[in-house]
Amino acid sequence: MRFRGRCFRGHDPGWSFTPSSGEGARLKGGRFNRPGKPALHLSTAYDTAIGECTQGLANRIPPLTLCEYDVDCDPVADLSTDAARAALGVALKDLACPWLRLMEDGKPVPSWEVAERMEAEGFVGMLVPSFFPGAGADHVNLILFKWGDEPPTLVSVYDPANRLPKDRSSWE
Numbered sequence: 001m002r003f004r005g006r007c008f009r010g011h012d013p014g015w016s017f018t019p020s021s022g023e024g025a026r027l028k029g030g031r032f033n034r035p036g037k038p039a040l041h042l043s044t045a046y047d048t049a050i051g052e053c054t055q056g057l058a059n060r061i062p063p064l065t066l067c068e069y070d071v072d073c074d075p076v077a078d079l080s081t082d083a084a085r086a087a088l089g090v091a092l093k094d095l096a097c098p099w100l101r102l103m104e105d106g107k108p109v110p111s112w113e114v115a116e117r118m119e120a121e122g123f124v125g126m127l128v129p130s131f132f133p134g135a136g137a138d139h140v141n142l143i144l145f146k147w148g149d150e151p152p153t154l155v156s157v158y159d160p161a162n163r164l165p166k167d168r169s170s171w172e
């Protein structure tokens with residue numbers, strides 16, 4: 001499917017000078033990317049982005065920079081519903097796995113394997129449910145493996161007044 005729309009992400013302010021880099025995800029890994037693999041984790045609604053940052057308000061809200069993105073990416077694997085997952089042969093339990101604990105224990109991480117399979121099948125990203133505590137069916141994330149400045153992998157940060165810093169010097 002082609003995903004065209006707005007997405008959101010809450011960033012550690014220290015990364016706000018490069019909100020489309022995927023570098024933080026590359027350094028630490030995430031639910032859908034192993035360390036060393038860049039990925040851009042976006043949410044399709046701002047409340048989902050905040051839920052992701054606070055784990056459903058189970059944690060206090062740390063300082064963050066909320067960014068909005070314009071996205072036009074194709075093809076994107078839709079794994080956001082039971083029917084869509086069934087069509088692509090993906091189990092919800094694999095997406096919802098306790099990835100961090102598995103990673104720390106040196107065990108296989110099924111959500112990484114799903115993402116790697118989707119990328120190998122030619123998808124530039126995937127729509128997935130959010131798994132923060134209290135997330136509902138309307139809380140969806142867009143995970144991108146490939147993104148750039150032009151379709152079919154267009155991702156651009158909405159910053160019409162140039163408020164985002166241009167480099168890390170704001171934090172030195």
